Amino acid sequence: MWVKACLTVFGSFHLLSVGNAVHIKRHHAQLEGEDWIQSIPGILAADPSALPEHWFDQQVDHFSKNTTVFQQRYFLNTTYFKPGGPVFLYSPGEGAARPVGGGQLRNLAEATNGMIVGLEHRYYGKSLPTPQSTPEDLRFLTVDQGLADFANFIRKFTHEGVSPKTKWALVGGSYAGAQASWGRQKYPELIHAALASSGPVQAKADFYEYDLALTEALPCAKHLHEVTKHIDGILDERDEEQIANLKTTFGLQNITDNADFAFAYTDILSGLVQYYRPAKVDPIDTFCQPFDTAKTVQDKLNIWAQYIKDQIEGPDSLHFYDYEGMNKNLSHDDTKSWYWQTCIELGYFQTAPREPLPRIRSKYCDLRQQVNACEKIFGKKMTPEITKFNRQHHGWHVRTPKIFYTDGQIDPWRKLSVNSPNAPKRHDKPSSPLVVITKGSHCTDLGTNATTDTQSLKDARQREVEAFKKWML
Ligand SMILES: *[C@@H]1O[C@H](CO)[C@@H](O)[C@H](O)[C@H]1NC(C)=O
Ligand SMILES: *[C@@H]1O[C@H](CO)[C@@H](O)[C@H](O)[C@H]1NC(C)=O
Ligand SMILES: *[C@@H]1O[C@H](CO)[C@@H](O)[C@H](O)[C@H]1NC(C)=O
């Protein structure tokens, strides 16, 4: 989950990850399924159970003559809608849809008399084009099929007060933020504007910059570098008993493969940065402070290990790293769907930077570890077609106007966004706003107003509302 998307559902209040409030704790930094919507406080509707599910007959394959359809789920919120108003089409991306209507979506809808539609992504939640999760079943799970779902939905959606003249905006966070940008670019005649929150629009296989972002965000990074080198040494020695003890210290004894273990112990930590939210008791400081008084590398390792153990809760906690288990179980599984997307098209593989760059991840976290994971899950060798994908979708070279790009300053995913320091230089313009929220992280802007909001976050939300008022009215 560590790479979750940013959901917004109607309703209840969920704090972010990092070991609190949510019944699921987050353990990894993949943009990935499950209830990741819950990482956006306040995005859910007040009473999710009161909102009916709706179903749309969606084309299984948009790129053939075969007209077979599946049932695609969506939710509606018409609280602020007035006939003639715009529609905000919210994608929950790589996780189940929930009734939406809270957080920034609410602010956007309120300001424009807009309707909110939350359309579940194919192969997540209950929107299943095929019954199982074999590679054969998953062949219709591509970014382009998902974007064509938006287009087909917009063309066919009927509701009182919605006409062919209605303006539609795509809204999403994380992978869905990238989708919003790719979708507006591909279907500008149907999608009038887009809000791309924390969208990694540039696909990349060897995504070591994620790890550099952790180093930038964590004041105790140098201690973590030291611990990781120590762990590399233990793994190099191949003493089975010592390695077993090491894994047990982190609560990760169930992960048999050493490289997979190496991935997990940093991936679980990364939620601390990815889902950072300013709070009275700052979670990053809370994690980092004890390192200052730790004397030995073993003491430092123990602090890190204890944090990981605290994140692991219940037998499903490590599902994300159970590649063989996913291979054996052919039922639909959101996590597996997300792996499919990364394994065939998007990459986003969080690897260790190569020396002399600083690294929090073990050197065993290389591309091979990630590509092997794909093979373990799907039973065949796979390489994401990154070059082709970026050529088709233009990565961070996108130039379509009326796409609002918002990122969090410390969010590791910013490294693949239009707001990345590595992206081609461009200027913030009214037709193409670029906003980076100071001390913000993943999809912070999509959440609900809170007393802990920084001025920078308030300004970002305000600018979004102003831009969409201009574009959608
Ligand atoms: C159309 O696609 C469905 C689902 O994949 C399949 O069951 C069916 O056989 C296909 N029909 C044709 C005519 O290819
Ligand atoms: C729609 O969203 C509004 C604003 O968040 C919320 O108060 C309302 O309960 C939602 N409507 C439904 C039917 O859930
Ligand atoms: C580890 O494996 C044991 C035995 O299969 C199982 O009971 C336990 O729930 C697993 N723990 C985690 C955190 O997955």
Ligand SMILES: *[C@@H]1O[C@H](CO)[C@@H](O)[C@H](O)[C@H]1NC(C)=O
């Ligand atoms: C298979 O996966 C489904 C969906 O994730 C889950 O509900 C079920 O418990 C799994 N079965 C086994 C045997 O792990």
Ligand SMILES: *[C@@H]1O[C@H](CO)[C@@H](O)[C@H](O)[C@H]1NC(C)=O
């Ligand atoms: C959130 O704050 C903005 C201004 O900062 C305000 O316009 C908006 O109405 C607030 N939303 C809610 C739900 O209170």
